[in-house]
Amino acid sequence: MDFSNFLYMKQEVSLMIVFIFLFLYDVFCSEKGKQRFQLVACTLFAIHTIFGFLPHILDAIFGIKYNLGIGILGCFSFPTGDAFGGMFISSDMTIFMKNILNIATLLVLLQTNNWLKADDTVHKRGEFFIITMVTLLGMYLMVSAGNFMMLFIGMETAALPLACLAAFDKYKEKSAEAGAKFILISALSSGVTLFGMSFLYGATGTMYFSDMTAQIMSNPMVIIGFIFFFAGLGFKLSLVPFHLWTADVYEGAPTSVTAYLSVVSKGAAAFALIFAIYKVFGNIGIVWHHIIWFLAVITITLGNLFAIRQKDIKRFFAFSSISQAGYILLGIIAGTAQGMTAMTYFVLVYVFSNLAAFGVISAVENKNGGDTRISAFNGLYKSNPKLSLVMMLAVFSLAGIPPLAGFFSKFWIFMAAFAQGQHVLVFIALLNTVISLYYYLLIIKAMFINESEEGAVQRFTTDGYNKTSLVLCVIGIFAIGILSCIYAYIGTLSFGVIR
Amino acid sequence: MIPMEHYLIVSTLMFFIGIYGFITRKNMIAMLISLELVINAVDINFIVFNRYLFPGQLEGMFFTLFSIAITAAETTVALAIIINVYRKIGNVNVGNINKMKN
Numbered sequence: 001m002d003f004s005n006f007l008y009m010k011q012e013v014s015l016m017i018v019f020i021f022l023f024l025y026d027v028f029c030s031e032k033g034k035q036r037f038q039l040v041a042c043t044l045f046a047i048h049t050i051f052g053f054l055p056h057i058l059d060a061i062f063g064i065k066y067n068l069g070i071g072i073l074g075c076f077s078f079p080t081g082d083a084f085g086g087m088f089i090s091s092d093m094t095i096f097m098k099n100i101l102n103i104a105t106l107l108v109l110l111q112t113n114n115w116l117k118a119d120d121t122v123h124k125r126g127e128f129f130i131i132t133m134v135t136l137l138g139m140y141l142m143v144s145a146g147n148f149m150m151l152f153i154g155m156e157t158a159a160l161p162l163a164c165l166a167a168f169d170k171y172k173e174k175s176a177e178a179g180a181k182f183i184l185i186s187a188l189s190s191g192v193t194l195f196g197m198s199f200l201y202g203a204t205g206t207m208y209f210s211d212m213t214a215q216i217m218s219n220p221m222v223i224i225g226f227i228f229f230f231a232g233l234g235f236k237l238s239l240v241p242f243h244l245w246t247a248d249v250y251e252g253a254p255t256s257v258t259a260y261l262s263v264v265s266k267g268a269a270a271f272a273l274i275f276a277i278y279k280v281f282g283n284i285g286i287v288w289h290h291i292i293w294f295l296a297v298i299t300i301t302l303g304n305l306f307a308i309r310q311k312d313i314k315r316f317f318a319f320s321s322i323s324q325a326g327y328i329l330l331g332i333i334a335g336t337a338q339g340m341t342a343m344t345y346f347v348l349v350y351v352f353s354n355l356a357a358f359g360v361i362s363a364v365e366n367k368n369g370g371d372t373r374i375s376a377f378n379g380l381y382k383s384n385p386k387l388s389l390v391m392m393l394a395v396f397s398l399a400g401i402p403p404l405a406g407f408f409s410k411f412w413i414f415m416a417a418f419a420q421g422q423h424v425l426v427f428i429a430l431l432n433t434v435i436s437l438y439y440y441l442l443i444i445k446a447m448f449i450n451e452s453e454e455g456a457v458q459r460f461t462t463d464g465y466n467k468t469s470l471v472l473c474v475i476g477i478f479a480i481g482i483l484s485c486i487y488a489y490i491g492t493l494s495f496g497v498i499r
Numbered sequence: 500m501i502p503m504e505h506y507l508i509v510s511t512l513m514f515f516i517g518i519y520g521f522i523t524r525k526n527m528i529a530m531l532i533s534l535e536l537v538i539n540a541v542d543i544n545f546i547v548f549n550r551y552l553f554p555g556q557l558e559g560m561f562f563t564l565f566s567i568a569i570t571a572a573e574t575t576v577a578l579a580i581i582i583n584v585y586r587k588i589g590n591v592n593v594g595n596i597n598k599m600k601n
Contacts, residue, residue: 011567023547041519149558149561149562149565152565152566152569153569155566156569156572156573160572160573160576163576163577163580164576164580167580167583170583173587173588173598174579174583174598176580176583176584176586176587176596177584177596177598177599178578178599179580179583179584180527180580180581180584180596181596183573183576183577183580184521184527184530184534184577187534187573187577188518188521188534188537190573191517191534191537191541192537194538194541194566195514195537195540195541197541197562198541198544198545198548199544201548201549201558201559201562202544202548202552205552205553205556206558207558207562247599248599251599252599270582361549443531
């Protein structure tokens with residue numbers, strides 16, 4: 001066997017090193033050392049994240065595709081191409097997408113400190129980090145898959161530990177409920193995906209993306225295969241006819257896990273979907289075009305309308321994230337390199353905006369004993385002005401108010417769809433942005449205008465980890481929108497992928 | 500030899516019986532059994548396509564082996580979570596995991 005194939009998987013190998021080190025640390029470390037577990041884990045993961053960014057940094061300094069060659073410095077350059085006979089594809093775009101997932105995971109890990117310090121979770125703190133990293137490995141494989149078997153293995157590696165994470169608060173009934181609902185639905189969705197894949201295999205005789213492309217024609221077998229496959233991924237991405245699990249799982253799961261589900265899991269599913277659709281189903285655009293058009297419209301609209309009547313803030317963000325998934329579909333429907341750029345940029349911005357909101361939610365929730373009703377946020381401005389400011393920036397960015405990054409990400413994604421002649425779709429999406437502004441402002445109203453309730457949180461200071469993550473999120477919300485070089489850079493990456 | 504269509508009819512029936520069972524059963528263990536039907540229908544599909552249409556290769560067979568292993572893992576995790584639910588509410592009826600609906 002040729003081990004040089006592993007050179008294409010540097011991010012995976014680096015993640016596995018972090019994973020094994022943390023595992024051994026958790027097993028063999030003394031009680032005293034375990035108190036520093038959070039610090040060690042976050043530092044190691046931050047190093048892993050920075051390591052993943054090296055090729056982009058080198059690109060920025062030395063020009064595109066700078067190669068350091070072999071030797072010591074060679075460790076820091078990332079080769080691109082097909083590994084393991086085309087099973088695993090590494091391109092500049094997949095490296096960048098994995099980096100987005102890394103940033104999001106790092107921010108989530110920073111936000112977990114308060115929750116994991118509590119008495120009933122402190123003894124399984126190590127487990128949380130280890131399981132999270134396994135799901136992340138699965139998502140890497142999903143993004144890099146060049147074969148439907150690899151895609152399936154990645155999806156399952158991501159979904160099974162996520163169910164364990166959703167049921168992580170084992171003494172809470174809600175958490176057990178969330179775990180049960182998640183595992184049953186994800187098992188069903190993987191069965192549906194598999195059924196689709198079996199028909200695709202029957203129609204084409206191969207599981208490799210690159211070999212399959214030429215064989216894909218719009219005959220009934222391929223269309224059945226595509227529809228079942230798409231439905232299975234739709235469950236993961238929580239598109240509307242398949243979204244029913246989302247609100248319950250998001251509400252019941254621990255807040256940090258909800259943040260992870262809504263950002264990292266959804267982002268990885270979106271990346272996998274865009275690669276599969278662009279690479280494999282490019283020939284039958286006429287088929288998926290109508291499906292995605294219709295799904296985008298009902299996903300955005302229903303997500304928005306249901307968000308209006310939510311009383312619980314985690315449920316509220318569940319429906320808000322459903323409608324954001326609808327916007328992601330707008331980038332996919334464009335079917336061009338511009339669409340892929342806009343979608344990747346959209347996910348990057350969504351990571352920072354959504355995690356800022358969830359950071360505030362988990363900080364408040366840890367102080368008031370797990371109360372996540374929106375009315376628990378009444379008068380937050382009086383008691384904690386800085387936290388409510390962060391929350392305001394987050395929801396404004398999600399709604400797309402101009403100086404913040406959320407405006408630019410929506411702008412680019414609408415541009416990409418509009419350039420392909422999707423005028424009606426973009427118009428409907430624009431109308432929905434106005435609706436979404438209404439319900440996002442309900443949170444602002446609760447924080448700034450409503451009088452605080454009896455027993456609301458008093459003034460408190462969050463711990464250093466959460467503060468770091470919130471500061472990073474705020475920097476991201478401002479900087480990514482203003483630094484136009486980021487969008488241009490993603491553009492250069494995505495043009496290599498399609499045609 | 501039995502024609503390929505006969506296998507496909509059986510597997511499609513199994514798939515939709517599985518989906519029907521998943522939707523109508525109230526017991527979570529029975530739902531898991533229905534899911535098992537779904538996955539096994541897929542496995543039959545893969546093997547039949549491989550044997551009849553592409554006899555020169557083994558991709559479908561390999562996929563079946565992988566899917567059996569992964570489904571076993573999935574069932575294990577699901578059973579663990581169901582046991583946890585049982586400890587919390589005293590039964591495994593999906594109608595009773597409705598705390599978040601109200």
